[in-house]
Amino acid sequence: MNNVADKTSYWNPYLSGVMLGLLLFLSFFLTSHGLGASGGVNRIAVAVEDLIVPEHVDRTPYIAQMAGGDRAPLSHWIVWQVVGVLFGGFVSGLLRGRVKVQTYHGPQISSRTRWGYAFVGGALMGYGARLARGCTSGQALSGGAVMSVGSWAFMLAVFAGGYGLAWFFRHLWQAGE
Amino acid sequence: MAPFDLQASIGSTGSYLLYLAIGFGFGFILESAGFGDARRLAAQFYFRELRVLKVMFTAIIVAMTLIFWSTALGLLDYNEVWVNPTYLWPGIVGGLIMGAGFIIGGYCPGTSLVSMVTLKLDGTFFFLGLVTGILAFGETVGYFNEFWHSSAMGRFTLPEFLHLETGLVVFLVVCMALAMFIGFEWIRDAVYGKEK
Numbered sequence: 001m002n003n004v005a006d007k008t009s010y011w012n013p014y015l016s017g018v019m020l021g022l023l024l025f026l027s028f029f030l031t032s033h034g035l036g037a038s039g040g041v042n043r044i045a046v047a048v049e050d051l052i053v054p055e056h057v058d059r060t061p062y063i064a065q066m067a068g069g070d071r072a073p074l075s076h077w078i079v080w081q082v083v084g085v086l087f088g089g090f091v092s093g094l095l096r097g098r099v100k101v102q103t104y105h106g107p108q109i110s111s112r113t114r115w116g117y118a119f120v121g122g123a124l125m126g127y128g129a130r131l132a133r134g135c136t137s138g139q140a141l142s143g144g145a146v147m148s149v150g151s152w153a154f155m156l157a158v159f160a161g162g163y164g165l166a167w168f169f170r171h172l173w174q175a176g177e
Numbered sequence: 178m179a180p181f182d183l184q185a186s187i188g189s190t191g192s193y194l195l196y197l198a199i200g201f202g203f204g205f206i207l208e209s210a211g212f213g214d215a216r217r218l219a220a221q222f223y224f225r226e227l228r229v230l231k232v233m234f235t236a237i238i239v240a241m242t243l244i245f246w247s248t249a250l251g252l253l254d255y256n257e258v259w260v261n262p263t264y265l266w267p268g269i270v271g272g273l274i275m276g277a278g279f280i281i282g283g284y285c286p287g288t289s290l291v292s293m294v295t296l297k298l299d300g301t302f303f304f305l306g307l308v309t310g311i312l313a314f315g316e317t318v319g320y321f322n323e324f325w326h327s328s329a330m331g332r333f334t335l336p337e338f339l340h341l342e343t344g345l346v347v348f349l350v351v352c353m354a355l356a357m358f359i360g361f362e363w364i365r366d367a368v369y370g371k372e373k
Contacts, residue, residue: 017235084200089291121282126310132271150263161276
């Protein structure tokens with residue numbers, strides 16, 4: 001894999017952090033909200049669900065508050081932000097020649113294995129993010145910057161979970177001994 | 178004074194365009210930082226690469242400092258800024274599940290969007306899982322609603338929790354972040370040897 005070429009074309013992490021911090025501040029300053037991701041995905045998914053099984057949406061309280069009756073799940077700031085993230089990520093990748101079909105996986109596993117684990121990890125992330133009322137962006141990053149106690153506790157829990165389990169899943173990411 | 182009443186100043190179309198633009202910047206920065214690549218994200222948990230820690234905590238201290246200064250200068254009304262309400266235990270349990278999802282799946286929700294849109298198949302499978310998990314939560318939260326609303330503390334900030342001045346807390350968080358950057362690099366060098 002061409003790690004060297006990749007590495008030089010990515011931004012320095014501290015520069016990335018400063019840019020992200022400025023954007024986060026601007027977002028709070030202009031709109032009173034920070035950045036988010038999982039909430040937007042949630043609303044888009046529920047909007048699709050509402051097209052297919054509207055009665056079920058009306059009967060299930062958690063999703064009814066977004067899309068029940070004549071509520072419009074997409075009329076919410078976070079949906080627009082998520083659409084923007086898709087565009088921004090695409091344009092950045094396009095400019096650097098990184099838009100291409102491929103699978104990122106550790107040296108010890110196949111693409112297929114990686115897909116399975118990615119799906120399972122995604123499902124855990126989705127469930128956990130709704131349970132915690134926000135994801136790494138909406139809770140840890142945004143809530144962390146405005147000093148929410150719950151967001152800091154959440155952030156510690158994410159890192160604790162990741163570091164606590166890293167040893168058991170090292171074959172997914174690390175080279176063989 | 179900021180934050181502004183967007184509905185009144187730029188209308189709903191203008192607001193949506195603004196959110197679209199902020200999202201664009203967010204996606205652009207995440208991709209530029211290398212967060213469309215799960216290997217670089219997961220490497221954080223083996224101390225091999227520290228991008229996640231560096232980007233995230235640099236962003237937090239920059240935004241936090243600017244919010245504190247603009248509040249002190251009377252440009253921003255901190256009381257109008259959205260502070261995630263604290264639901265302590267649901268947040269901690271959700272965070273632990275997400276930590277597991279991170280090391281197993283390699284992305285978080287935002288980074289998976291960027292990965293998927295640059296045509297990474299692992300990012301796409303992660304996203305499909307993400308939607309599944311989100312929908313599953315909506316179906317099952319009814320069974321443990323009481324827990325989901327437990328330990329509610331409302332808008333509860335670090336200065337209130339620590340009984341310290343806000344400026345001092347900002348200073349301490351900045352010091353903690355810098356100490357973490359140095360400490361984690363030290364661990365990385367000890368485990369993998371100095372960078373060439």
